[in-house]
Structures are given as structure tokens and as C-alpha cells.
Amino acid sequence: MVLPSERRRPTIRDVAEVAGVSHGTVSRVINGGRWVSEDSRIAVEAAIEATGYTVSHAARALATGRANSVAFLLTEPQHLLFADPTFALLLRGATEALAARDMTLVLLIAEHPSQYANIERYVRAGHVDGVLLISSHESNPLLAALTSAGVPTVCSGVPLGDRAHVPTVSVDEEASAREMTRHLLGRGYERIAVITGPDDTPGGRYRLVGFREEMGDDFDPVLVEQDVYSSEAGDAAMTRLLQRAPDIDAVFAASDVMAVGAIAALRRAGRRVPEDVAVAGFDDSGLAATTDPPLTTMRQPWSEISRRMVEVLLEVVAGGPGESIVLPTTLVPRESA
Secondary structure: OOOHHHOOOOOHHHHHHHHOOOHHHHHHHHOOOOOOOHHHHHHHHHHHHHHOOOOOHHHHHHHHOOOOEEEEEEOOOOOHHHHOHHHHHHHHHHHHHHHOOOOEEEEEEOOOHHHHHHHHHHHHOOOOOOEEEOOOOOOOOHHHHHHHOOOOEEEEOOOOOOOOOOOEEEEOHHHHHHHHHHHHHHOOOOOEEEEEOOOOOHHHHHHHHHHHHHHHHHOOHHHEEEOOOOHHHHHHHHHHHHHHOOOOOEEEEOOHHHHHHHHHHHHHOOOOOOOOOEEEOOEOOOOHHHOOOOOEEEEOOHHHHHHHHHHHHHHHHOOOOOOOEEEOOEEEOOOOO
């Protein structure tokens, strides 16, 4: 009698025998290859379940030359992965999309320029099949290094500079900012300030462009603050705005975390939200619905962004063109504005 612990692990040939096909057909099904009939695919999948066969990722990597993993590369301070819920949402979505393909996500964080070389060496060594670049700054050399090395890369947001050859999954930053600005103007607010992100990021630059264009002749540069995406920065920016222009009646913060900081500064100054100053955000990352009052914001489709980034990246890995995608945002009105 063969004890359970002595049973050998099912092989690809066992699956082929049960399915009544060649082991080459089983290999093509497992590795997502083409030229497999639907009947053969169904038979192989049933045989895999019946035999309890599991894929050896090491063997598949040797056979295909691929790592069967993808890097989630964040070029921001490490604490933002936990402080800014947008990154956690993208991380979760990418992990789920890859898990559905039996692939692994590798988290890489390059907070300082001193870490860029290590990241580049790791990626170029073939430890991952491609890179999901989650944040991009115009001055950061990592994107150019990855693309020049031929590493399949997809960006979240359209990177600044001459990067037309890099596929992206993004929202229309300008149009989204214009829509929120129209909403505030339509509610009768006149002295509308904006707190936006760093100018070397697509969100920081283009959300300000959309705001400025929608305000038209009423745009006042005195009512503009730019800073990093954090609640502390939003608080400090709102404080500066109140000092310069105490007659502000609304503020559009280009992220929900910034908006939370702005609300804190307004409360400290004795201003009620929205009775004295309306506040609007951007992202709908989970914070917006739990602030006091709940935050009017522009919702980004986080699950779809991460899912489509994975799809585009795997298309590039397979040798495809990797077309860029622009997804719609949605205005979510709540009590803050």
C-alpha cells in the first residue's frame, strides 16, 4: 500500500494521459499558448483538476524564459504606501488581477535616487517580466532607464516629458479638474482656491491646468498652492491660503488626503465646512466617504485602472504593442461642497 505521504506528485504526463492528449498540448494550455482546440483545452483543465496537478513555476520559468511575476514599482516615500490609500487600492487591484493569472506581484519601492540603481539591476536581471510604474516624476531617470533597457513597462498616469512610446493607463486629469471646477462654480462659489500636487507629476500639473482653464478670467494665481500629496501638506497649504486670501469660499484639493488636511486647517481657523468654505477633493479612495462632512470628490476607477494596467503590461510582455488607455472619472457630490 502507498501511504499518502509517499504518493508522487502528479506530472504533466499524468494530465496528458487522463485528458487523452499529448503532453505538448497540456504544456500549451498551462502556458496560455495558442493553437489549442477548445475541446482539448476543456479536457486538459478537467484532467488537471482530477489529478491535482499544480504548475511548477521554476520549471515553467526555465521553459519559457519568464519569471511569471510583475513588479509594482512605487517611486515615492515608503510611508505613502500606507498613508495614501490610492497606492494601496492599486496594489490590491494589481495583486488580484495577477493572482487570477497564477502570477506573482513583487513590491519595489525606490524612495531615494540612491536606490534607483539597485531597482534597475534587479529588474534587468529578469526577476520580473515587466514593471507597473505607479508614480512618475519628470526628473526621475528610472522610467527612461527601464525603457532603454527594453523592460516592458506600463505607467499609471501619463508621464511628463517625451515618453510617447510608453503605454499608460490614466484618467483625463484636465477634464476631471474642469468638471469639479464647474461644479463649484455652479453652486455659486466665486473665490475658489486650488491645492494641487507637485508640478513634476501629471496629476499635479494637469489638474491645475484644468482648474485654470475652467476659471478663465476669474483665475487668480494668489489662490493656488502646490505641495506633495499628504494631509500635512494640505493643512499647511490651506493655512497659507487663508493668510493670503481670507475671503476664500471654496477650495478644490487635488487629492482626498490633501482635502482632509485642508478641512483640519479650516476648522482650526474657525471656518465651517461647507457653510463658510466648501471643500472638494479628487480620488474617492475611501477617505472621502468617511470625512466629516463627507467629501465631494472626483472618483477614479481604481479597480479598472489596476486591472487594465496588468492587461496592457502582459500584452507588451507577449510582444504586443500595448495601447494606452484613458478611463473616465465620476463626480461624486457629498455634503462638503
